[in-house]
Amino acid sequence: MSLHSDPFLNISKSIKNSYIEEWQEESKKVIGYYCTYIPEELLYAANLLPFRIRATGNRDTELGDIYMVRFTCSFVRATLDLALKGVYDFLDGFLVCNSCDHSRRMFELFDLKVFNREGFNKKVPRFYLALPHIITHEGFEWYKKEVEELKTEIEESYKISEISNLKLLESIKVHNKNRNLLRAIHDLRIQSGPKLTGSEVLQINMTNASIPKDVANSELERILKLLKERQAIGIENKKRILLVGSVVDNIEFIQLIENSGGFVASDFLCFGTRNFLDDVNLQNGESPLDSITRRLYYRISCPRMMDDHERRLDFIKKEIKRANIEGVILQRINNCDLHGCDNMLFTHELKELEIPVLNIDREFYMADTTRLQTRIEAFLEMI
Ligand code: SF4
Numbered sequence: 113m114s115l116h117s118d119p120f121l122n123i124s125k126s127i128k129n130s131y132i133e134e135w136q137e138e139s140k141k142v143i144g145y146y147c148t149y150i151p152e153e154l155l156y157a158a159n160l161l162p163f164r165i166r167a168t169g170n171r172d173t174e175l176g177d178i179y180m181v182r183f184t185c186s187f188v189r190a191t192l193d194l195a196l197k198g199v200y201d202f203l204d205g206f207l208v209c210n211s212c213d214h215s216r217r218m219f220e221l222f223d224l225k226v227f228n229r230e231g232f233n234k235k236v237p238r239f240y241l242a243l244p245h246i247i248t249h250e251g252f253e254w255y256k257k258e259v260e261e262l263k264t265e266i267e268e269s270y271k272i273s274e275i276s277n278l279k280l281l282e283s284i285k286v287h288n289k290n291r292n293l294l295r296a297i298h299d300l301r302i303q304s305g306p307k308l309t310g311s312e313v314l315q316i317n318m319t320n321a322s323i324p325k326d327v328a329n330s331e332l333e334r335i336l337k338l339l340k341e342r343q344a345i346g347i348e349n350k351k352r353i354l355l356v357g358s359v360v361d362n363i364e365f366i367q368l369i370e371n372s373g374g375f376v377a378s379d380f381l382c383f384g385t386r387n388f389l390d391d392v393n394l395q396n397g398e399s400p401l402d403s404i405t406r407r408l409y410y411r412i413s414c415p416r417m418m419d420d421h422e423r424r425l426d427f428i429k430k431e432i433k434r435a436n437i438e439g440v441i442l443q444r445i446n447n448c449d450l451h452g453c454d455n456m457l458f459t460h461e462l463k464e465l466e467i468p469v470l471n472i473d474r475e476f477y478m479a480d481t482t483r484l485q486t487r488i489e490a491f492l493e494m495i
Pocket of ligand 1: 185187188211212213214215358359445447448449450451
């Protein structure tokens with residue numbers, strides 16, 4: 113039985129969901145954010161519901177294109193398009209970090225064009241988190257200050273007397289449990305005789321970033337039990353693929369690979385492994401907030417961290433062995449310079465290791481499916 117119709121996975125097919133409605137009915141706030149370099153544990157400890165902004169299902173960028181030229185990331189433009197159409201009006205807060213120049217622009221554009229547009233009367237606090245692009249001790253000290261300032265701004269904006277260490281510790285426990293459950297599900301995917309498809313895993317990760325984490329944890333426990341009882345999915349003639357690169361929040365792209373003779377056995381994506389590989393480890397004498405910041409800053413990185421390519425390559429090499437990978441698909445959304453650079457380096461490095469690799473550019477909204485399918489099929493036949 114496919115998991116795609118499971119109510120938990122179904123949530124990923126839309127933007128807003130019933131858990132958000134219930135949450136707001138209790139006069140609690142929802143804060144939208146881009147990128148995984150955001151201290152979710154801090155938001156949750158403030159009794160805010162962190163909602164990861166995505167453009168799932170949107171095939172359009174026409175309104176977004178009014179304010180962002182077309183040689184920018186179509187994922188970001190598609191999210192802006194949805195926001196200008198009112199799809200993100202349910203947000204009670206908005207948090208952006210300088211993950212890349214494309215998503216960073218959303219800080220101004222959501223303020224000027226989304227939350228100040230005619231007919232929109234809700235006051236939505238905006239927050240900005242500056243994150244260094246290299247990993248150094250000084251950078252960590254900088255980022256700690258940024259997160260501490262964010263904590264103060266959140267307390268002021270939502271009139272919270274203080275986000276206590278106790279609340280932060282509770283939130284760390286919930287989020288570490290969440291990541292542990294996602295890793296357990298990941299293990300059932302990478303094993304020989306996998307229990308779920310790459311597109312089902314993506315849905316699980318997207319839903320997980322759209323609802324309260326304690327609810328997600330009980331649902332993930334249910335799904336984990338269900339998967340353990342489930343027969344292995346049939347992938348006999350399929351090639352085991354590792355998918356790497358730009359944000360993927362559209363199962364159609366993974367289904368394109370899985371309907372072309374591949375099985376996406378693992379990934380190195382921000383709606384994937386990059387989100388759950390590392391836990392918050394409380395350090396003696398360190399505040400819970402600094403431990404949260406330490407995890408975010410020193411965890412397995414994305415290409416925005418300019419001096420950390422070697423560690424990313426090392427992860428990919430280990431995952432190729434661990435998941436018994438037969439080929440790597442490197443993908444980037446057009447104009448995504450961060451993943452473009454990393455993918456170009458990976459292409460050479462993986463070829464030297466004689467690992468079949470395909471490097472493709474694409475638009476966010478599956479514009480050129482036929483071209484993509486032809487290239488993917490040819491690659492899978494070649495392996
Ligand atoms: S895909 Fe690239 S350009 Fe688009 S938001 Fe992610 S990092 Fe930025």
